[in-house]
Amino acid sequence: MTVTNRPSLSSRALYLRILRQLRPYWKVIVLAFLATQLAAMTEPMFAWLMGPLINLNFSSQAAQHVPAFLQPLADWLPHSPAGQGVSPWLVPSLIVALFLFRAATTFFSEWAAAWLSNQLVLDLRQKMYERLLALPVSYYDTHPAGLILSRIANDVGAVTQAGISVLTVLLKDTLTIIGQLALMLYIDWRLTLICLILLPLAGFSIRKVGQRLRGLNRQQQQxxxxxxxxxxEGVHGQKVIKVFGGQRYEALRFFGRANRVRQLAVKQTVASSGNSALVQxxxxxxxAVVVYYAGLRSAAGSMTAGDFMSFITAMLMLSQPVQRLSRTNESLQKGLAAAESVFGLIDEPVEVDVGQQSLVHAGGQLQFRQVCFRYPHADRDSLDAISLTVNAGETxxxxxxxxxxxxxxxSLLPRFHDAGAGDILLDGIPLAHLPLATLRQQIALVSQDVSLFNDTVAANIAYGCPDASEQRIREAAEAANALEFIEQLPLGMQTIIGDRGNRLSGGQKQRLAIARALLKDAPILILDEATSALDSESERKVxxxxxxxxxxxxxxxxxxRLSTIEAADRIVVMQQGRIVEVGPHMALLQRGGAYAALWRAQFQEGHHAT
Incomplete structure (x- = not known):
């Protein structure tokens, strides 16, 4: 497997790039941020209410413990049955109101986070797929399909953990921690300092574990x-696997890969759980230390029972957001590792397309002038100084x-690859001077490995010509000798042909590809061994x-099959990237050179086969 090596971006740079993807939705982000702030404020408020609750219900001087801003509400609510003290409904009513407010703000913040997460997934997947469609063929030659699919299907989802989920938890829990600490400082700053002394140790643990998780997540994506x-490979090669008895081998191969994923997932859990245990x-x-000293201060009369209860409640509630933040680090590192993969694909260089010369409908003359080409890492040129002129309309x-x-x-004609040296001209225009869309509009392709889509027959024929009328599609199918079998399909032109056309025979697939090329009506046609895998009857129709x-x-x-090109205007014989003979069929046979040797070899093979 070949994977593009790119410089690793810093966590800050990656996170800022994720946030830039959300910039168009800033209004929703602002509303979600406000809702998150309001929800975060409710936790320290609940802890603070524990003080009045204890003082009002367990103190003989309850009225003295009512905060000034609560006095109007205390006067409005009915007093106790004995007519003494404040209403016992005061603090419970506030608690119910507080949790109703918390539920409403939490609901809105979670809804907004879910909306933003799914929107981010959609935007990134769309960008990745559009980039895939614009990448050069060489990218697909060096990157396995499984890795590409994993990036789009799996990695994008993990990015949202860093983009939205982490941001939501980070904002809410950070505000909650600040609020709880502020309340604790207000009640007793000395006890609060005891808690603050241990926070740097927790932060150091979280940072070290984060570095470990980032590396593990990179390995897991791979x-x-x-x-x-x-x-x-198992899905698409299942026929070969069955015939050659490769089930056991493939099962073991899959187990090895799946077990590696499991091992890395366990390592992540161990690292994350260890960090959480240390924080707890x-x-x-x-x-323990705070409870001990708070008990001493309460016994000395320096702290009321309500203050003690508020302080302990705030401290206990502080542990939950601190633990969530430590666990959030796992999601953050996983999301950042996924973001490296996602943005790595989005940043891949696309096909070079700088041509600006217009061409509506080419005449079809092709010229190859000293064309050379070598594949990456190859030890010799695949094409060596090729010079050839193909006249318009010539086969x-x-x-x-x-x-x-x-x-x-x-493959150099549609610029799936670019020549390393030399020039290729269409009607006297270098291919590089034409925009890729303009160039490829002049070319139709029918190959042995037909590419069909899991769509209707009509959609496959009209692929690239979405405005084609039903009549034109039907005429193209008829000209391709495909109409006969199409009309026998359950829904005719509207029949879904399955993944890669697997509900059709090889000959039927070829005829659909020919109908597609006929409908496009391009002036240049490339036929890449279009009949080599067909039986005699199918070959005749095709x-x-x-x-x-x-x-x-x-x-x-x-x-x-040389028998299929006897009628060609000229035959070009190639050996090791060079042209060794050019001429019509009979002339080349009479010359007795390379073509004649190929012909004799095939004739003898066919004779022995019969």
Missing amino acids: AFGDMMQVME LLLSIAL VALVGGSGSGKTTLA QSALERLMQHRTTLVIAH
Whole structure:
């Protein structure tokens, strides 16, 4: 597996970039922030109410303990049955009102967080998929599909943990901690200092564990991508696996990848749980010391029972947000590691597209001038000084053994790859001078490995021509010899053909691809071994459709079966990236060179097969 190595961004840079993705939704963020603030304020308020609750219900001088701003409410509520003291409903009423307010603000803040999280997932997935569609073919050559799918399906969800969930918890719990500490300082600053002494130790633990979790999450993303790759290969290669008895091998291969994911998940849990345990230990030590000294101060008359209760309540409630913040660090590091993966894909360089010359409908003349090309990490050129002119409307067949360069040469036309040296011209215009969309509009492709989509027959034929009328689609299907089998399908043109067209035969897939090319009506046609995997009956129908498709078009035919290209205007024979012979079929046979040798070899193979 090849993975792009990029400099690791700092946590701050990654987090700021996540937040920039949310900038368009700043109004929702502001409302969520206000709701979170209000919800956070309710916790220290509840702790503070414990003081009046104790003093009003357990003190002989209850009225003296009513805070001034509560006195109007105390006077309004009915007093005790004996007519002495304040109403016993005062503090309970405030507690109920406080929790109703807390429920409303918490509901709104959680709704806003969920809305923002899902919007962030949608935006990032859309950006990633659009970037995938714009990446060069070389990217797919070096990045397994499983890793790519894992990034879009899995990593994006983890980013929201850093983008929204962590931000919500961070804001709410930080405000809660500040509020509780302020209340504790107000009640007794000496006892509060005891708690503050232990906070740096908790912060140091959280920081160290965060670094460990960040590394583990990077490894888990890689492991998850490896597991997805094995799964994808198992699904798409299930026929080969069954025939060759590879079930046990594939099961063991998957177990190895899945077990690696499990091991890393356990390591993350151990690191996170260890950190939480340490934080809880520090809090318990602080609580024990505070309870001891608070008892001494209360016995000495320096602290009322209500103040003691408020202080202890605030301290106990302080432990929950502190623990949540320590656990939040796990989500933050996981989200930041995922953000590295997500933004790494979004930042991948797209296909070079600087052409500005317009071209409405090409005539179809192609010129290759000393074209060279070498794949990355290859030890020799796949194309070596290729020079060839293909006239408009001419059919030229490229033949040669495996690795001769014929498919590579054809792939340079739509600029799936760019030539390392030399020039390729269309109607005298260098391909690099044309925008990619303009260039590819002039080209249709029919290959052995037909790419169909899990959609209707009509949608697959009209792919790239969404405005095509039903009549035009039908005419293209008829010209491709596909209408006969289409009309026998359950819903005709509206039949869903399945994943990669798996509900159709090989010949039917090819005829749909030909119908798609016919509907596009491009002046240049590339046929990449379009009939090599078909039986005789299917080949006859497909070949007939191809002959209609090739009329009045410049056609490059990559062929393995030489019998299918006898009618080509010229045949180009390639060996090790070079052109060794060019000419029509009969002339090349009479010459007795490389083409004649290929012909004899195939004729003998066919003779022995019969």
